[in-house]
Amino acid sequence: MSSGLIDVHAHLLPDFYVQQATAAGHAHPDGMGGWPSWSLHAHLDLMDRNGIETAMLSMSSPGVHFGDDRAARLLSRRVNEYTAGLARDYPERFGAFASLPLPDVEGSLEEIAFAFDELDADGVALLTHTHGVYLGDQRLEPVFAELDRRRAVVFLHPTSPVCWKQSALGRPRPMVEYIFDTARTVTDMVMAGVLTRHPNIKVIVPHCGGAVPVLADRINEFMSQFLRSQQPPTPDAVQQLCGLYYDMAGTAFPRQVPALLKLVDPDRLLFGSDYCWTPSPLADAHIAAIDAAEPPAVGTTWRSLTTANAKRLFQSTP
Template identity: 65%
Template sequence: MAPDGTVGLVDVHAHFVTDSYVRTAKEAGHTMPDGVPAWPSWSAAAHLEVMDRCGIDAAMLSISSPGVHFGDDASARRLAREVNEAGAEAVREHPGRFGLFASLPLPDVDGALEETAHAFDVLGADGVVLETNTHGTYLGDPALEPVWAELDRRGAVVFLHPTSPVCWERSALGRPRPMIEFVFDTARTVTDLLLAGALERHRNLKIIVPHCGGALPVLADRVDGFMRMFMPEGTQAPDAVAQLRRLYYDLAGPALPRQLPALLGLADPDRLLYGSDHVWTPAAGVEAHVAGLDAAPAPGGGDWRSLTTANARRILPRLAVHDLREAG
């Protein structure tokens, strides 16, 4: 529970970094990650202070963009293992407050399968985080099917996170890619999964789409129409909108006043989850975001805390078994 007795939030979109990870990313050329002026610093203690101020009971930690693959498979495997071990250590030290979405070294399929097993079977991860593309390989690529099949077998929670598209030098026009490129890359990779049939094949997955779905709420009908247009004659097209409604969506970013109402035109309330985007979103931004949600009515006359926390508890087994804060 939050300090004032209200329901504590569960943050499914929370990030951490390590000094070693930042150093490795800089050495790979990411001195201004996705065009953002500087890397953030992170500590469990500082993160917990923000959570306590905002009434956030638990946060699922993940590595944000640019992920862990900087061009070399062997190095990506080592870096994924390193950050996952660091995240798992934070969970062990603060079992009532943190969970982990583990990183996979895609597009290295063998490495991703190996790390999936380690993350779930050894580290006890709550799910995995997948960047929307890695060096131009989007998530519907047929080469990644073994990874999706294994995650589906496990009934995994899969948190998608946007990153820069390969064409960002031309499309971003010199501006930070999280502003616009991220929301379109989210739509691009989910559309790729739709067109590849991956969402229909792997219905045991619990996929979380970030930032109120990015551009998907306003593009869903357009995507659905084009899917129907290009199906072979005599073949019934799958309903893209129905598939999108099965996904989960976090509310990170400027959800109000416009993005959240648009999302509610696509997703039912039981598919919405809270997300802060901390540590990339500074503490003041998290406080303002939470205050906005606390002041806004939720569907059915309830509140966003109760709604999103109940939804998170349904898909995250650790939360379903315990109240994380009491467990700590």
């Protein structure tokens, strides 16, 4: 199998993180049965088997902030140093998205500086919300201003919504709650003007955009009505959504990618495996489905297209 895929949605789970998260009450994270197993060698094996050249490593939900700012700062620093170490030891195989101790703004600004200036991070990973602070929240404005100044890649990742005890109905939250929390925070960013105020950030939305593609016109219509007393936003909601990047992690085919392509051009799509939260057999099957799917243009494959998109994205970042 030809190599070359760049995986923008790949997770690591070092033992020290699992131990601390479990001690904080996350023995069954987001309603899952438990923590998946992860090791460097198992990850490299998955990559080699599926022709993945480089994986951009990030932490998934529940993130690094379990209620105490100081502890979150320490954990984010440890996670980021560990991830940067893998990228340093395997420079052709791994990149790193830094975790931030949000909603602690001061701590997050310190970690942005350390991650980019000392660890050479490739971007940051932000959960859709932390303790109910969604990404359109005015309190996070200094964080987005700094990320915009650095022209940073911002990888979004869903987590359980604040209402999960009522909305999840006892089922694992990654099934549908993740999808709607992604749409919730992206809509919040659009409505709050985060993307228009900070046009230099490069946002990656996971899981084919979650519910965003089928809701885009509805969001646009409500936005025009909700903001009708103000100057109409430029660009409008659909135009803003078209300017984001979207990874193909999860069940991309047969339905999600075709729906996404009704919203964005193919040059906005990126490959994602979601390993290790997606177990190896499912990750293999998802990649096989991508390989079997009809490409969007003659003379391309989904591999060549998403790899070219990823290289263009990261080469444009200082």
